Amino acid sequence: MKIVFSLGGSMMCPDDIDDNYIDKFSRFLEEISKHAKIYVVVGGGKTARKYVNVARKFKAGEFFCDIIGIYATRLNACLLISSLNSDHSYPPFESIEDASNSNEKIVIMGGTHPMHTTDGVAAMLAENVKADLFVNLTNVDYVYDKDPGKYNDAKTYEKLSYDDLIKILNNSEMIASANNIMDLVAAKTIKRSSIKTLILNGKDFENLKSAINGKKFKGTVIG
Numbered sequence: 001m002k003i004v005f006s007l008g009g010s011m012m013c014p015d016d017i018d019d020n021y022i023d024k025f026s027r028f029l030e031e032i033s034k035h036a037k038i039y040v041v042v043g044g045g046k047t048a049r050k051y052v053n054v055a056r057k058f059k060a061g062e063f064f065c066d067i068i069g070i071y072a073t074r075l076n077a078c079l080l081i082s083s084l085n086s087d088h089s090y091p092p093f094e095s096i097e098d099a100s101n102s103n104e105k106i107v108i109m110g111g112t113h114p115m116h117t118t119d120g121v122a123a124m125l126a127e128n129v130k131a132d133l134f135v136n137l138t139n140v141d142y143v144y145d146k147d148p149g150k151y152n153d154a155k156t157y158e159k160l161s162y163d164d165l166i167k168i169l170n171n172s173e174m175i176a177s178a179n180n181i182m183d184l185v186a187a188k189t190i191k192r193s194s195i196k197t198l199i200l201n202g203k204d205f206e207n208l209k210s211a212i213n214g215k216k217f218k219g220t221v222i223g
Contacts, residue, residue, distance in 0.1 A: 001036040002131040003212065006122035006186070008138050009045020011202045012076050021203065026083040028205050029106050032212065038106045039099065039121035040127065042080055048072035066114030073110030073118050081108050096121065100128045120185030127193045133212065134195045136182055137202030143181055143220040145169065159221045162191035190222065197222035
């Protein structure tokens with residue numbers, strides 16, 4: 001079985017580095033890697049947004065802000081790699097091709113190039129390795145029609161078609177380091193290859209295990 005995780009940077013660095021979460025997540029990865037090939041694409045989170053916001057004050061263009069964000073994702077990926085109980089560490093993979101061909105039992109990478117988020121990278125990686133499951137880990141429990149942190153009447157979706165997800169995302173931001181549930185590149189990629197996709201809270205590891213094992217779980221199924 002092949003599983004690709006898209007790990008939001010806000011999970012690892014909500015404000016400061018959450019070493020406790022990183023440690024728990026790496027233990028979780030090691031456990032499930034005994035029965036599956038694991039790939040993880042790490043986002044930039046607030047680390048990326050802090051740098052990008054300052055770069056914009058210096059009048060940096062969006063392309064260059066994307067480059068800054070990519071470096072932040074790779075920095076977060078380095079932290080996750082360092083937390084694994086491995087005989088050696090390796091630099092985060094910088095291309096989908098190299099990650100796809102890796103013999104590591106847990107393959108970790110960050111961003112690749114501008115104009116899409118690490119969700120897009122993760123979806124394309126899932127497509128390329130013919131993953132059995134693509135799991136998008138966020139800091140909310142479901143996909144909502146709008147930001148639940150800002151709107152009390154945000155609607156919860158337990159199941160969405162690929163097209164319905166794309167409609168929701170069509171109203172989202174496409175600037176560097178935008179904070180969305182997923183990007184359009186990812187949504188269109190999972191649609192064209194009919195990739196089984198789950199979107200759920202990455203902090204509830206028991207719920208996550210249930211989802212991976214095909215049991216009842218809290219989250220959104222895309223398909």
